[in-house]
Amino acid sequence: MNRAVAVENAEGAGPFVLVCDHASNFLPPPYDTSLQISDADKIAHIAWDPGALGVARGLSQALDAPLVATTVSRLIIDCNREESRADLIPCLSETTQIAGNRDLSADEKAFRLNLAHRPFHKAIDKVLNERKDRGLPSAVVSIHSFTPVYKGKSRPWEIGLISENDRRLADPVLSDLAARGDLTVGDNEPYSPADGVYYTIRRHGEDRQLPCLMIEIRNDEVRTPDEEARWTELLAPVLKRAAETIAGGARV
Template sequence: MTRAVAVENAEGAGPFVFVCDHASNFFPPPYDTSLGITDADKIAHIAWDPGALGVARGLAKSLDAPLVHTTVSRLIIDCNREENRADLIPCLSETTRIAGNQNLSADEKAFRLDLAHRPFHDAIDKVISQRLDRGLPTAVVSIHSFTPVYKGVSRPWEIGLIYDRDRRLADPVLEALRAHGGLTVGDNEPYAPSDGVYYTIRRHGEDRKLPCLMIEIRNDEVKTPEEEMRWSGLLAPVLNAAAEGGLNA
């Protein structure tokens, strides 16, 4: 089976590397039938982050940036989780039981790690290492989307910024989005690193001491290509200004 990762514009020379952990809701055989989920589940948020890849591609194009993204559903394996976490291969996603992920053998877990998780992170490592070898300033930004309602609780934020110790991107981007007007901006909302959702950015950003940020857009804001383009168009100059403001100094 082909490794489930794609790299676009690998030689992009802009200051960012974009990553999209939950870009796809593709279920290659045998997972198209073996997980025990419905067709509706396969297009729901539990399977992927709808709209995230479109926004990431728009940003990569606008800012001449590499983009690394997954090409299979996170219900097969979640590339934004540590290899030893219980929810790496989720048995329950929100309120949906994933029957085909129950009681997996060690061989099956290893197969899925080699299918998507390890190739995804190896690809990010390679892109970043090649950039650093070229002396290119590099910041790492991951693009996600989130549901308007989670377990019965409405979420008011159109966009949320998730960050930990490194605030070189978070502070100027928060300020710019709040100044934009008309947006309710989440500050470590609707998730925070303590929720276990920060693995990719921690590994490739903070652990390398690179400026980094996780961006979450509410998925009813990115239902169409036009809406994806609107958000990438809004975010590109904001991120570019953060870069020009000396984030890599």
């Protein structure tokens, strides 16, 4: 498997396939210096989704689900963007300039696509195709995290559920989480597909007509392994119940 992509629990037989587009902040040479960003930027949200991989790995174990994750920073290339989008290789992330991403040659863009973006999506396709061949149902869920404050505006949601046309997972998960009474749950907040953040789920979920959902957890909720474990323990039974609800009607 490509070194910029990791597949864990590939043979998992549960009803979910998990993906983590922004799992790592790793910048291999020469990008560790050529992007011209500070050490603080390299560990900030602009480089990755802190806490997302820990939750995704916990859910992979709890749900016996394959997990496909990136192993390089999204500042090199954002695997959750169409190849044609201007922010595929970001020159500006939130309010931070990424000088080393400006004026890239066609060869450099192609190198980065072939380093991480295309292998990531190929790996997801491979997992889904093999599960289909095995007769296993698949629902696709991506795990992300978001900042408590964005461009000066506070975000009240501890968790956001992002969906488009397919609400088979979003509706039961939203209902279950809201019923707890201790969470502020965003429905297409703090992002929605209209913000251009839905590429991976649209490609591998909606386009395949598979149940799908993008989960965003506020990153001050997943700062430690214990907090990641808490969210794993909270989400695993909720996702299981949602899958059972779907299975009671159409196949997952």
